[in-house]
Amino acid sequence: MISKEHIIKRFVSYVTVDTESDPNSNTTPSTEKQWDLANKLVDELRAIGMQDVSIDKHAYIMATLPSNVDHDVPTIGFISHFDTSPDFTGAHVNPQIIESYDGKDIVLNEAKNIILSPDYFEDLKQYVGQTLITTDGTTLLGADDKAGICEIISAMEYLIKHPEIKHGPIKVGFTPDEEIGRGAHKFDVEKFGADWAYTMDGSQIGELEYENFNAAGAVVKVKGKIVHPGYAKGKLINSMYIATEFINSLPRMETPEHTEGYQGFFHLHNIKGDVEETVLEYIIRDHDKGHFEARKEVMTKLTNELNDQYGYEVIVTEIKDQYFNMLEKIEPVMHIVDIAEEAMKQTGIKPIIKAIRGGTDGAQLSYMGLPCPNIFAGGHNFHGRFEYVPVESMIKATEVICKIAEITAIKA
C-alpha cells in the first residue's frame, strides 16, 4: 500500500539532519540544531494536510487529523522523538540502502573494516530478502526514533489520501530530548487532548510494551577521617574500605549482568573516592512496586546499620525516584493495548509483548494522565554504528498506525 521508495526518501531526509541531544544543556531543546528538523517536520505536516499544526517555544510539535465519521470516537495520539542519542555521533549520517539483503556480512565501511555481521547480530537473519537501511559505520543511524516519525507522518498522509478508511480524531506529537530523559517533561498533555496515545519508539517488528521498570537513583556518600598514616592507629577511617563494605553487603547476583525478564537489580555505575570521602552512585530498578520499595529500604537499612556500627554518621544515602512502571496506569484501560494487538494481527504481525527493562517517555506521559503504551518502530542496535532498520518493518508500522485508527473508530 505504501511504496518503499516513498518511505526511504522520507526517512533519509530526516536522518541526514543532525539532531543529537545534550544532557549537559539546561535549555529545551537541549541543542539548537534540533530546530532544523523540527521546523522541517512542521512544514511537512502542513504540506500533507494536517490541521492545527503547532510548534511551541521548546520545539514540541503537535498536529490533528480530524475525524471523518459522524459518531463519537475517542481521540487517540501517536508520539515519537526527533532527537538522537548523545552516546554516538549523529553528524553527517550517510545512510546505505541494502536491497534484497542476502543474509551475509554487510561491509559498512571498507576503509575502517567495519562489518555488520549476522554471526554477531543474529536478528539480521529474519530480514533476508528485505531492504535494509544501515549507517556507513561512522555514525549512528537515528532510526531511534526518526523511523517512528516517518511512520506516523506516512500513516497520516495515507489516511488523508484514503478517506474511505474511517477513523476518529487523531493527534500527532513529536518531542525533542527523549534520549536525555526529558522528552515528556514539557509535553502539554492537556493541549494534546488525546484520550490515550502510543509512542512509536520500540525496536523490532511486533514489539508492544506496556510495562517498564520502577526506577530510582541513589547517591551514597561515605565520610572517612584522614590522619597521617604514620600516626593513624585507632584514628584514621578510610572511607574507601567502608564503601567496599557497603558494596559487598548488597546482593551480588542482583545486578544487571545477572538478571533478565522481570528480575530487578541494584546497579553501581560510578565510584569516586579517596580516604576522606567516597561517593557511590547506584540505580535501582524493579518492575514490581513492592520489590522496588523493598530495594530502597535495603539501602536505607544498610546505611543505618553501618552508621550504628561506626558510632557516627559515616554514610549519608540519598535516594530519588526517577520514573514508575506504566502498568499501573495501563491496567485500568487495557483495551488500548488490545486495540494495538488486534491491529498487529490484522496486519499479519505476531505481537511480541514484553516488559521493558528501562523506561519510556510513554511511562512518564502515562503518569501525566495520557496512558501511552509503546509500539515497535522497526530499528535494531540503537545508539551506535551498527544501527539499522528494515524498510518493510517501517511499512508494517505505518500500516499498524492506520489499523489502530480504523479499529478505534469501530470498537472504542
Ligand SMILES: [Zn+2]
Ligand atoms: Zn527512542
